[in-house]
Structure formats: C-alpha cells, structure tokens
Amino acid sequence: KWAKPGHFSRTLSKGPKTTTWIWNLHADAHDFDSQTKSLEEVSRKIFSAHFGQLSIIFLWISGMHFHGAYFSNYLAWLNNPIAIKPSAQVVWPIVGQEILNGDVGGNFQG
Numbered sequence: 488k489w490a491k492p493g494h495f496s497r498t499l500s501k502g503p504k505t506t507t508w509i510w511n512l513h514a515d516a517h518d519f520d521s522q523t524k525s526l527e528e529v530s531r532k533i534f535s536a537h538f539g540q541l542s543i544i545f546l547w548i549s550g551m552h553f554h555g556a557y558f559s560n561y562l563a564w565l566n567n568p569i570a571i572k573p574s575a576q577v578v579w580p581i582v583g584q585e586i587l588n589g590d591v592g593g594n595f596q597g
Contacts, residue, residue: 515521519529558576579585 519532522532523529555575560571560574564571564573
C-alpha cells in the first residue's frame, strides 16, 4: 500500500507514468485555503512557514560566516598585511581544485 504513488489521495493516484502526482504532493501541502476557511489561521500558517524558511537561511549564512572566520588567516594578516595575503580557507583537494591553494604567507595555505 505505501509503495503505490497516491495511496492517500485520489488526485495523486494517476500513477508513476506522469509527474502530476509529484507536483500535487507539493501543491496539496501548501494549499492552506483547502485545509481551513479561517483567514487568520491561513495567515498564521503562511507567516510561520516564512519564518521557518528564514531561520534555515540564517542558519546556513551563519555557518558560512563561522567557517569563513574560523579557518581564515585574518589575525595573521592584521599583524603583517605586507607579507601575508588574506585568505578565507583551504580548498579541499576535490577534482583538481587544490591548485587554488597557494602559499599566502604566515605558514598558511589558502
């Protein structure tokens, strides 16, 4: 029963021959008007969905800022900005990208 596409909704039961059931999965979850008629509840659901998405975005951005600051040579560059070039972090050697890592001074590759 669980392996059959659309087992929980008749509009999704066209089967795996079309992609309509995939689109309907997304559409049914976000169709707040069909779930309730209260404008206040619909507004609250949309507002909470937007705040949920914003929290994920800010978590992702804060992770980028943390890793950019933690793995950088900013303090070494502040001490000697002439001899040390600024760098954010070392690039992992995946698919030949290690060529981006160069000696930037202060015993730092980046």
